[in-house]
Amino acid sequence: MTHRTQITIVADLLKAVKEEDHVGGARISSLLRKANIPYSRLVDITERMVSNQLLLKIPAERGSLYKLGPKGLEFLENFERFERFAKAYGLRL
Amino acid sequence: MQGLIFSVQLLVVLAIALFSYRGWRFLHSRTLAYVAWGFLSIGIGIALQILSLFLAPLEAQTLLVSGSTLQTIGFFLLALSHFYTVRRTSVLFIASPFLEIQITHPFLSTFEAVADSVAFFLLLYILAETIISFYKERAKMQLLPVVGFFLLTVSVYSRLFLSGFTTGTLFIDITSLLGYAVLAGPVLMFAGGRGN
Numbered sequence: 001m002t003h004r005t006q007i008t009i010v011a012d013l014l015k016a017v018k019e020e021d022h023v024g025g026a027r028i029s030s031l032l033r034k035a036n037i038p039y040s041r042l043v044d045i046t047e048r049m050v051s052n053q054l055l056l057k058i059p060a061e062r063g064s065l066y067k068l069g070p071k072g073l074e075f076l077e078n079f080e081r082f083e084r085f086a087k088a089y090g091l092r093l
Numbered sequence: 094m095q096g097l098i099f100s101v102q103l104l105v106v107l108a109i110a111l112f113s114y115r116g117w118r119f120l121h122s123r124t125l126a127y128v129a130w131g132f133l134s135i136g137i138g139i140a141l142q143i144l145s146l147f148l149a150p151l152e153a154q155t156l157l158v159s160g161s162t163l164q165t166i167g168f169f170l171l172a173l174s175h176f177y178t179v180r181r182t183s184v185l186f187i188a189s190p191f192l193e194i195q196i197t198h199p200f201l202s203t204f205e206a207v208a209d210s211v212a213f214f215l216l217l218y219i220l221a222e223t224i225i226s227f228y229k230e231r232a233k234m235q236l237l238p239v240v241g242f243f244l245l246t247v248s249v250y251s252r253l254f255l256s257g258f259t260t261g262t263l264f265i266d267i268t269s270l271l272g273y274a275v276l277a278g279p280v281l282m283f284a285g286g287r288g289n
Contacts, residue, residue, distance in 0.1 A: 085113075089223065
């Protein structure tokens with residue numbers, strides 16, 4: 001298990017949301033499974049990501065669905081670019 | 094000729110520093126901060142070497158020593174980025190072989206030689222980490238830093254013994270230039286948003 005920084009957790013959440021984009025969005029339970037962080041922390045982080053327009057929160061029949069916001073996609077592209085750059089040098093972000 | 098080689102080295106190193114700096118500002122990643130400041134320090138060191146070409150021998154020597162020291166600090170920061178990534182307990186590992194070479198090679202008495210010998214062991218550490226990482230990940234892209242850091246290690250090692258000879262100096266400068274050029278490979282790949 002490697003130590004993850006806040007920014008890496010945000011990127012992991014965005015990747016998880018992107019994976020479920022084709023089914024209309026990701027549920028918080030699905031993000032909880034993939035993000036591997038406590039529920040209260042996940043709720044706190046996703047709320048901040050919604051307010052920063054990284055994620056879009058869409059009301060659904062049961063709970064809410066999360067989709068990538070316009071800033072989220074841009075952030076994820078840049079993150080993956082620098083992640084690959086660091087990885088090329090044998091480094092982790 | 095030497096000025097041209099140093100100038101290209103400077104451009105390549107600054108390109109890596111700039112890209113890493115952008116990554117650091119964007120992601121607040123400590124690893125990329127070490128890489129950015131490391132390459133910037135190496136870049137300033139190379140710039141001082143360029144300036145020394147235009148000065149009288151004594152002043153030039155002072156600049157060369159400062160340049161070598163800054164490059165060593167740069168390598169230390171690069172080693173720190175690997176240290177931060179991989180493990181958190183091996184700083185003393187770097188220090189002990191350095192002390193050993195100072196004792197066993199009496200002719201390495203100048204400050205510049207001290208800086209170079211430290212740089213050599215730092216580069217060995219970085220090279221070992223990149224090789225380990227390459228074997229773990231098996232990513233072709235990671236061959237570039239392996240080759241790049243190997244060339245830089247050869248260059249610094251040669252500088253410890255050959256810096257007094259004209260052909261030796263040319264070999265050192267060209268090896269160093271090739272090392273930095275290979276290290277800039279990932280920047281060229283990812284700066285344009287490619288490299289998938």
